Every structure is written in structure tokens, then in C-alpha cells.
Amino acid sequence: MFFIIFGTRGVTSTKEQGEFNCPSCGPMNYRLKVVRRFFTLYFIPLIPLDSLGRYVECAQCQGTFNENVLSYQPSDAGQQMQALFMIAMKQVMIGMLLADGVIDDAEVKELQDIFEELAGVEVTEEDLREEIDIVERDGSSCLEMVSKAAPHLNDSGKEKVIRAAYRIAMADGVFDESESEFLSDLSAAMDLSAAHLRGIMTELME
Numbered sequence: 001m002f003f004i005i006f007g008t009r010g011v012t013s014t015k016e017q018g019e020f021n022c023p024s025c026g027p028m029n030y031r032l033k034v035v036r037r038f039f040t041l042y043f044i045p046l047i048p049l050d051s052l053g054r055y056v057e058c059a060q061c062q063g064t065f066n067e068n069v070l071s072y073q074p075s076d077a078g079q080q081m082q083a084l085f086m087i088a089m090k091q092v093m094i095g096m097l098l099a100d101g102v103i104d105d106a107e108v109k110e111l112q113d114i115f116e117e118l119a120g121v122e123v124t125e126e127d128l129r130e131e132i133d134i135v136e137r138d139g140s141s142c143l144e145m146v147s148k149a150a151p152h153l154n155d156s157g158k159e160k161v162i163r164a165a166y167r168i169a170m171a172d173g174v175f176d177e178s179e180s181e182f183l184s185d186l187s188a189a190m191d192l193s194a195a196h197l198r199g200i201m202t203e204l205m206e
């Protein structure tokens with residue numbers, strides 16, 4: 001008497017290999033692995049069944065990644081971050097501009113100048129006023145945007161945001177309570193400690 005022993009088993013094979021930008025190691029060799037379920041007879045894989053998945057493995061760190069990693073370009077990531085940072089920065093400045101309830105011409109001009117200084121691109125007064133209108137009408141989502149950008153910002157990036165917001169607040173010559181509150185909320189959204197904010201403020205007020 002004998003038994004026919006059959007079953008299924010995942011078999012991993014290398015489908016292709018090449019060079020990629022490993023998020024941990026930089027430029028490195030990779031293997032694209034495919035895991036396929038096989039029908040086995042006496043533990044020998046005989047018939048390929050469905051695919052269980054594909055992943056990319058780094059030859060250096062053995063890290064495994066989603067296939068999308070193959071199109072990952074570090075410079076793209078940097079540029080995207082820069083774009084997100086600038087959008088968040090503009091929203092923050094608009095939020096600060098609206099904090100005291102008055103759209104002051106000096107504040108609008110200052111916002112234009114700071115944005116141009118930081119982003120290296122001009123924003124027309126017309127476009128800017130339109131954006132201000134939208135934020136005023138729909139309520140500001142700038143703190144939400146900032147908390148999204150914050151994990152990608154280092155301390156000096158966060159300080160830049162605080163400084164820009166402060167400059168807007170001071171454009172009309174007064175730093176009032178609503179503006180001070182906005183600055184506290186802003187720094188909390190970026191996970192900046194109260195002590196850190198106090199340090200920046202002391203420096204700014206000198």
C-alpha cells in the first residue's frame with residue numbers, strides 16, 4: 001500500500017535583475033523575485049499555479065521592496081518634497097495673514113516677497129489674493145498641510161516656516177494675540193516643542 005503525497009508550495013524565483021536606487025543603500029543591484037504557488041507531487045513542484053506576489057530585493061541590504069521602488073529617483077523625491085514644502089509654506093503665511101482678521105496690503109506684499117525669496121518663483125498679487133480668498137472662504141487647512149510636510153522637515157526647515165509666519169505677522173507692525181496663538185498652533189502642528197518655539201521667538205524679537 002502506498003500514498004500519493006501531493007500539495008502546494010510557494011516557489012521563489014528571480015524574474016529579472018538590474019540596478020536600482022535602494023532607499024537604504026543608494027545605487028545597487030536588485031533582483032525582482034516572483035513567488036508562485038506550485039502543485040507538488042511527493043514534494044516536487046510540478047505545475048505552476050497562481051502567482052503569490054512579486055517583490056524587489058536589494059543585493060546589498062537584502063531589504064525587500066514593492067516593485068514601485070524600481071522607478072524611485074532620489075532627486076524626484078527631493079523635488080516633490082520641495083514642492084510640498086512650498087505649498088505648505090504659502091498656506092501657512094496666508095493663515096497667519098488672516099489670523100488677525102484683516103487682509104493688510106503690507107502683509108500681502110510681504111508674503112509675495114518671502115515666497116519669491118524662498119521658492120525662487122514669482123507669485124502675482126492677483127493670484128495671491130485669489131488664494132487668500134479661497135482660504136478665507138473655506139477655512140484654512142494650512143495646519144493640516146504643515147503636519148503632513150513636517151515629518152520630512154528638519155529643525156532648520158521648521159524654523160524657516162516659523163520665521164516666515166512671523167514676518168507676515170509683523171508686516172503690519174503689530175504682533176497681536178491671535179497671531180501669537182497661530183504661531184503656537186503652527187509649531188504644535190510641526191511637533192516643535194514649546195521651548196524650541198520660545199528660543200526662535202527670542203531670537204526673532206531681538
Ligand SMILES: [Zn+2]
Pocket residue numbers: 022023024025026028058059060061062063
Ligand atoms: Zn539596500
